[in-house]
Amino acid sequence: MERWQSAGFGLYVHWPFCQSKCPYCDFNSHVSAKVDHDVWRVAFLAEMRRYAELSPDRVLSSIFFGGGTPSLMDPATVEAIIDDAAQLWKIANNVEITLEANPTSVEIDKFQAFKTAGVNRVSVGVQALNDNDLRRLGRLHDAHEARRAIEVSQQVFDRTSFDLIYARQDQTIGQWRSELVEALKLAGGHLSLYQLTIEPGTVFGARYDRGLLRGLPVEDVAAEMYELTQEICSDAGYNAYEVSNHARSGEESRHNLIYWRGGDYVGVGPGAHGRITKGNGERFATTRPLAPTTWLQDVKTNAKLGLEPISREDQAAEFIMMGLRLSEGIDLTDYRAIAGNDLPQQPISELDDLGLVTVADGRLRATASGRLVLNAVLRKLVAG
Incomplete structure (x- = not known):
């Protein structure tokens, strides 16, 4: 899926x-x-x-x-x-x-x-x-x-x-x-x-x-x-x-x-971003020109759309950074499917010991205390 x-x-x-x-x-x-x-x-x-x-x-x-x-x-x-x-x-x-x-x-x-x-x-x-x-x-x-x-x-x-x-x-x-x-x-x-x-x-x-x-x-x-x-x-x-x-x-x-759950979306208009997964499973980031006049000219001339492949490593990092904003957290099985490997256990254990994250039912969640310092939690997890 x-x-x-x-x-x-x-x-x-x-x-x-x-x-x-x-x-x-x-x-x-x-x-x-x-x-x-x-x-x-x-x-x-x-x-x-x-x-x-x-x-x-x-x-x-x-x-x-x-x-x-x-x-x-x-x-x-x-x-x-x-x-x-x-x-x-x-x-x-x-x-x-x-x-x-x-x-x-x-x-x-x-x-x-x-x-x-x-x-x-x-x-x-x-x-x-x-x-x-x-x-x-x-x-x-x-x-x-x-x-x-x-x-x-x-x-x-x-x-x-x-x-x-x-x-x-x-x-x-x-x-x-x-x-x-x-x-x-x-x-x-x-x-x-x-x-x-x-x-x-x-x-x-x-x-x-x-x-x-x-x-x-x-x-x-x-x-x-x-x-x-x-x-x-x-x-x-x-x-x-x-x-x-x-x-x-x-x-x-x-x-x-x-x-936040890592779905796909099309972004149209000046400066709009998007995420599109093609049939072969490769995922792309889309971007559009910021200036309204430039964007209009781009559309008028049918200029090439900006499509940038997203590496598995970057997809995994984005999945963590977006998903941990949610109280439901992230599914660790989904993370493995995106990254191709499990999320390293050591940073999870260290953050768990500090009361900043929990792992239950296969999901990693930020605690109330963790959400107060979420940027620091994310840096720790993404850095591994």
Whole structure:
């Protein structure tokens, strides 16, 4: 059985445009005064057809519109992509079709049109539930719009999620506790909760380097916020099925599970990545140009798709790095099939002795303590 058959096969569509660039964001997003939606629709469909030739006879279990800000897309483009995907691949009966949305009034008013287009799950980028922190995060919506977007999304779509960022500037543990408790009352089954990270190349990164990003919590406080997050979410029935994602049973993001479980996925749009296994079992990484204009020109000229073979060693390392983010961990038999050998026992034993991993029922899992220092755990395992 190929990985895509057990872990799933998905389609990721990257819409690269935003109304403004958030100061913490290091995603491939761009601000543009004008977008020709007809041109982009044609380009997306053309690229999908080329990738479909490399991945025939697949059952598509998920479509994810990410960005950027996909809720700025023309619903007709979203509908055309979904309709074409159904022609290019077999569609699972329970296919999950997610669109990321910002909670501005303009985008909220498009929710029904996106549902009509075929979207059945929406993920709203709330980030904070108070106006002061939203301003500091560079968001264009206010807290009232955030709450309204959550409410309207749940009225329109069967499945919903929203994001929050914590460990923000000057945020106290008590403030985060209150905000998280409110968020859980508002949530519809899924929450993505991310610690604020300062990435190089972002506005926040430049401010931090100049000593101008004050009020960030020290490491011990950020760790306490993480532990508090796990406790409060668990008590509310939202399991931490992944390091930063919490859900009631059955509400997990099926698309993201494809990534974390090592499935195959097609990535279309500027900067989109993919993983495709061909019929002979060889696996390839796919990449696309980052710049929107370059990507459009690439599609227009039918330029060669970027396909890079992934060695068994790199596949195995990726399987560990992605799979241990999940509470279910990784199946050691699957690891052996990918790597061609067993995962070395010594690093596992050392991490087990430290209480950072466990092995049971043929699965390797990071413990709660291990997830706090997951990067260090991964380095130990991948280095052998």
